Amino acid sequence: MKYPVNEIFETVQGEGHFTGYPVIFIRLQGCDVGCAWCDTKQTWIVDPDMQVQQDTVNKPCNDKPHWAYFTANEFIKTIQENKFIAKHIVISGGEPCLYDLMSLTSELEASGYFCQIETSGTSVVKATNSTWVTVSPKIEMKGKLPVLQSALIRANEIKHVVAMEKHVEELDILIEGVDITNKVMCLQPISQQKRATELAIKVCIERNWKLSVQMHKYIFID
Numbered sequence: 001m002k003y004p005v006n007e008i009f010e011t012v013q014g015e016g017h018f019t020g021y022p023v024i025f026i027r028l029q030g031c032d033v034g035c036a037w038c039d040t041k042q043t044w045i046v047d048p049d050m051q052v053q054q055d056t057v058n059k060p061c062n063d064k065p066h067w068a069y070f071t072a073n074e075f076i077k078t079i080q081e082n083k084f085i086a087k088h089i090v091i092s093g094g095e096p097c098l099y100d101l102m103s104l105t106s107e108l109e110a111s112g113y114f115c116q117i118e119t120s121g122t123s124v125v126k127a128t129n130s131t132w133v134t135v136s137p138k139i140e141m142k143g144k145l146p147v148l149q150s151a152l153i154r155a156n157e158i159k160h161v162v163a164m165e166k167h168v169e170e171l172d173i174l175i176e177g178v179d180i181t182n183k184v185m186c187l188q189p190i191s192q193q194k195r196a197t198e199l200a201i202k203v204c205i206e207r208n209w210k211l212s213v214q215m216h217k218y219i220f221i222d
């Protein structure tokens, strides 16, 4: 199995439960969800004309829509050649669950890595049982894809972007019937907006949920 990759780089996790942990980010190319405020629009299309050599994508992509194919073994080789130290791999996108991630996550785990997937929940999650699944549900976006109940049930963490009360209500409707007892629930204010941040703090305190503030945007890193 080979995966189209937009960028691979080492950084610290900026969002959600693992904020602050050193991670290796693998951003897969391809997404059909269509969020208006998407900050990785370069990942939407797997354009054959934008295919490049592997060594072009082993660094931040600077918003370029290029991509290269990698097998699981080639990921591990690239990680070693780049002397990346982190043992936590974040498989993001784009929408990583467009792809069957079972072989990738199992081979990375066999090599000593902890895997986390960041998904919109609009595709079936195919990964090892020990993979940490973060679902950031994208509700009624342009692509008109429903958020799958199976993805919400599989999630270890549900991280929801909020701007106004309406978004909290949408989340409540979405998770009706999903047992969230053992899940990490995070609210993330959109685009560092003050009102959204105040709302997220209020709801997090009321519900004993976690605030996710996109730390990387405050400390100006990728």
Ligand code: SF4
Binding pocket: 031, 032, 033, 034, 035, 037, 038, 039, 040, 041, 043, 093, 094, 095, 120, 138
């Ligand atoms: S799911 Fe993620 S990559 Fe896809 S459009 Fe939405 S924010 Fe962008």
